[in-house]
Amino acid sequence: MxxxxxxxxxxxxxxxxxxxxxxxxxxxxxxxxxxxxxxxxxxxxxxxxxxxxxxxxxxxxxxxxxxxxxxxxxxxxxxxxxxxxxxxxxxxxxxxxxxxxxxxxxxxxxxxxxxxxxxxxxxxxxxxxxxxxxxxxxxxxxxxxxxxxxxxxxxxxxxxxxxxxxxxxxxxxxxxxxxxxxxxxxxxxxxxxxxxxxxxxxxxxxxxxGGGDGLRDQLTEVAQSRARLADAFDAERRRIERDLHDGAQHRLTSLTLHLGMARLDVPDDSPAAAPLHQAHDQAKELMVVLRDLVHGIRPQVLTDLGLPAALRELAATSPVPVSVDAAELDRLPERIETTAYFVAAEALTNVAKHAHATSVQVRLTRAGDGIALEILDDGLGGADPRRGSGLTGLADRVGAVGGKLLLASPAGGPTLLRVEL
Incomplete structure (x- = not known):
């Protein structure tokens, strides 16, 4: 040249x-x-x-x-x-x-x-x-x-x-x-x-x-494509949830009831009693597994009551004590609520597995045109995305909807995870 x-x-x-x-x-x-x-x-x-x-x-x-x-x-x-x-x-x-x-x-x-x-x-x-x-x-x-x-x-x-x-x-x-x-x-x-x-x-x-601005246009198109893929993934996940809830879960419930009724009609000393009891117990266990699976795909409380209520329900099931400070917000776009919920769920799972924390604070506030979700724990700190703690997956999930993920986790703690959507 x-x-x-x-x-x-x-x-x-x-x-x-x-x-x-x-x-x-x-x-x-x-x-x-x-x-x-x-x-x-x-x-x-x-x-x-x-x-x-x-x-x-x-x-x-x-x-x-x-x-x-x-x-x-x-x-x-x-x-x-x-x-x-x-x-x-x-x-x-x-x-x-x-x-x-x-x-x-x-x-x-x-x-x-x-x-x-x-x-x-x-x-x-x-x-x-x-x-x-x-x-x-x-x-x-x-x-x-x-x-x-x-x-x-x-x-x-x-x-x-x-x-x-x-x-x-x-x-x-x-x-x-x-x-x-x-x-x-x-x-x-x-x-x-x-x-x-x-x-x-x-x-x-x-x-x-040259191609610098063309590259910018292409990156914009890639970002839009990634957002469309995330929307398509959420739509497919909702379809699977409906199919499980309205199809498989309904049939499994009916099967469990029929097995329970059959147990009442079979004498305890019958050769069929033990296998029937075992099948009934396994069906009930499978109902619990399926209910948790459907809940994990998209909790019903998130659909019905919104993000603050879903965060409180999530905190109630955490093995680590969690306090939730969630402002009552107007209903947000579905993909924003879904992303924030699963970020909180993954973050609380990480805390329970890796942080050795005794308490967690979850705070949801309005930030400009969007929301800010903060998860603060008093654990050991030192969270590193390179160690496979799920932070990379969180960043990808947040980036797919155009958000930002910020992490502060010095050795010795505390760890603060902030997501802006």
């Missing part, structure tokens, strides 16, 4: 100077119509600004042209900037062999494609690039044209009959040989200058037209 080549001592002997000069020259050709169109739309604003500075009110015609120019710049800018960006990404191959993928997603319909473009940050970065090209290119390339004419004049000075250099009038011939030598000395400088301008242009183009 050009930036690396500029540091190489063999830069002047390579093809990079000529590639840089070609890039700079074609940039001037591309920037000319873009600059003309931009300044044509901006001129009414400059005229209006001059009128305001002079203490006069701009004419109605100027105001009308200002509105037209602004509308065309905002509405038509992307239509010009997008093909310009495509051309520039291809032209950058002259000075940088690294490909720049287009940061735009495809769409089946042209209308949908255009609507997507106006919503993407990458589109407005391309518009900014076009504006910078329109504003800066004329100044830079005018200076470059002056230097180029001066260089050619110096090199051709012996063959010029008469020419002026500042306040000096120089006749052609031997008197101009020193200027020719000066032109020869300055020629490598101009080649380096062309390389520096092209390299700076390339960095700017890659920053505005």
């Amino acid at each position: 050009l930036i690396t080549a500029l540091r190489d001592r063999s830069y002047l002997l390579s093809g990079w100077p000529w590639r840089s000069a070609l890039f700079v020259g074609t940039t001037a050709l591309i920037a000319a119509p873009v600059s003309f169109g931009f300044w044509l739309l901006v001129t009414p604003w400059l005229v209006a600004g001059r009128e305001v500075l002079a203490g006069r009110t701009p004419d109605l015609s100027i105001v009308f042209l200002m509105a037209v120019g602004a509308a065309m710049l905002i509405g038509g800018g992307p239509l010009v900037a997008l093909p310009l960006a495509t051309l520039e990404r291809a032209r950058l191959r002259l000075i940088d062999s690294r490909p720049i993928p287009a940061p735009h997603r495809f769409a089946a319909s042209p209308v949908v494609w255009l609507a997507q473009r106006f919503r993407e940050e990458s589109t407005w970065r391309a518009v900014l690039y076009a504006i910078l090209l329109a504003v800066l290119a004329p100044l830079l390339y005018f200076a470059g044209a002056v230097l180029t004419v001066l260089e050619l004049t110096l090199l051709a000075s012996p063959w010029l009959a008469e020419w002026d250099f500042g306040g000096y009038r120089i006749d052609g011939g031997p008197q101009s040989i020193p200027f020719t030598l000066l032109g020869i000395v300055l020629f490598p400088v101009l080649l380096y200058l062309a390389g520096l301008v092209a390299a700076a242009h390339g960095v700017l183009a890659r920053r505005l037209l």
